Amino acid sequence: MTEKLWRDGIAMYRTEIDEIDKRVVEVLASRFEVAKKVAALKRAWRKPVLQRDRAVQVERSYIAMGERYQLSEQFMSRLYRLIHEETCRMEREMIQDECAGQGN
């Protein structure tokens, strides 16, 4: 094995990882875009940002999806909670912005 084989091999895999990461960020951004629409609906209907039952249901579904790919329950749970926390933060920010815009 020469050093060049290592460098070519790792470079190839890292390019692959970089492309996948780009897709991960794009998918996350599109999820947050939908959450902005949810926030607009909640604002109109005066509903709370945090919907605990739904969050529990989605977390379970993350864990179940992860199982199919041998991803640990702990990882899937932490991943969803992180996404959920940021989604709620963004929804609240958006709802507050709209309130400010309407002079409330």
Ligand SMILES: C=C(O[C@@H]1C=C(C(=O)O)C=C[C@H]1O)C(=O)O
């Ligand atoms: C997107 C929503 O708002 C919040 C965010 C959720 C999520 O990111 O999965 C789930 C429930 C809510 O706490 C929603 O109510 O569906």
